[in-house]
Amino acid sequence: MSALEARGLSATLGGRQVLSDVGLSVRDGEWLAVIGPNGAGKSTLLRVMMGLLEARGEVSVDGVPVRALKPRRRARLMAYAPQNPLLPPGLTVAEYALLGRTPYIGYLGRDGRRDREVTASVLERLHLSALAARPLGRLSGGERQRVVLARALVQQAPVLLLDEPTTALDLGHQQQVLELVDRLRLADGLTIVTTVHDLSLAGQYADTVLLMAQGRQVASGPATEVLTEPLLTGTFGAHVRVAPGEDGRPLVNLVRPATP
Numbered sequence: 001m002s003a004l005e006a007r008g009l010s011a012t013l014g015g016r017q018v019l020s021d022v023g024l025s026v027r028d029g030e031w032l033a034v035i036g037p038n039g040a041g042k043s044t045l046l047r048v049m050m051g052l053l054e055a056r057g058e059v060s061v062d063g064v065p066v067r068a069l070k071p072r073r074r075a076r077l078m079a080y081a082p083q084n085p086l087l088p089p090g091l092t093v094a095e096y097a098l099l100g101r102t103p104y105i106g107y108l109g110r111d112g113r114r115d116r117e118v119t120a121s122v123l124e125r126l127h128l129s130a131l132a133a134r135p136l137g138r139l140s141g142g143e144r145q146r147v148v149l150a151r152a153l154v155q156q157a158p159v160l161l162l163d164e165p166t167t168a169l170d171l172g173h174q175q176q177v178l179e180l181v182d183r184l185r186l187a188d189g190l191t192i193v194t195t196v197h198d199l200s201l202a203g204q205y206a207d208t209v210l211l212m213a214q215g216r217q218v219a220s221g222p223a224t225e226v227l228t229e230p231l232l233t234g235t236f237g238a239h240v241r242v243a244p245g246e247d248g249r250p251l252v253n254l255v256r257p258a259t260p
C-alpha cells in the first residue's frame with residue numbers, strides 16, 4: 001500500500017487555476033522531491049495536501065482519506081514545514097517547537113514530560129538547544145528555518161511535507177538538516193515530500209521526483225529518469241549537465257550557454 005497518495009488535485013487562487021489534476025504516490029519510507037520553475041504550483045500542492053487550501057481531488061495516508069479526519073487526527077499523520085510562516089516574534093524557540101506536540105495534548109491539558117523530552121531532543125539534533133530560550137524575533141533566517149523544521153519534527157507524524165527546507169541554510173546546515181531527515185526516514189520509516197530548487201540535492205536525497213510546470217505534472221518517476229538534460233532544459237529553459245555522482249545518484253550543474 002502507498003503511504004501517501006494524491007489523486008486529481010486541482011486548485012484555484014485569485015480566479016486562476018494554479019493546480020491542474022496533479023497526482024502522486026509515495027511508498028512508505030520513501031522520499032519524493034517536487035521540483036519545477038517558480039510559480040509551478042509546488043507550494044500550492046503541499047498546502048492542498050495539508051488541507052490548508054480548498055481543492056478538488058483526494059489525499060490519503062495508508063489508504064485513509066485525510067479530508068474526513070479531524071484536525072488532531074490528521075496532524076498525527078501529517079506534519080508540514082511551510083516555506084515562510086509567520087512566526088510570533090515574542091515566542092521562544094522552545095515554546096514554538098513545543099507547539100508541534102499540540103495534537104497529543106488535551107484541549108485543556110498541559111504539555112507533559114514526554115512532550116518536553118521530544119522537543120528537547122529535536123532541538124538538540126538541529127543544533128538549536130543553545131537558542132531554546134531565544135525569542136523568534138531575534139533569530140537569523142537560517143535559524144528560523146531550522147526552528148520551523150523542528151516544530152514539524154516534534155509532531156512525530158509518519159508523513160512529513162517540507163516546503164523548501166534548506167533555502168536559507170548555509171552548506172553545512174543544508175547537509176546536516178537533510179541528513180537528519182534522511183536518518184529519521186530510515187530509522188522511523190518516515191515518508192518525505194519536499195519541494196526543492198537545488199536539483200542536485202533532489203538527486204542526492206530523493207527516491208522519486210515529480211517535475212511540475214504551470215500547475216501541471218510534467219514528469220514523475222525515479223530521480224534518474226526525471227533529472228535528465230532534455231526534461232530539465234525543456235522545463236526550466238536552462239543549460240544544464242547531469243552526471244552521476246560517486247554513488248550513481250544524479251548531480252545537476254548549470255553550464256553557461258555557448259557564446260555565438
Ligand SMILES: Nc1ncnc2c1ncn2[C@@H]1O[C@H](COP(=O)(O)OP(=O)(O)OP(=O)(O)O)[C@@H](O)[C@H]1O
Pocket residue numbers: 013014018036037038039040041042043044045
Ligand atoms: N494567494 C494567491 N492568490 C493568487 N495567486 C496565487 C496566490 N498564491 C500563489 N499564487 C499563484 O499560484 C501559482 C503557484 O504558486 P506556488 O507558490 O505554488 O508556486 P511554487 O512552485 O511554489 O513557486 P516558487 O518556486 O516560486 O516558490 C503562482 O502563479 C502564484 O503566483
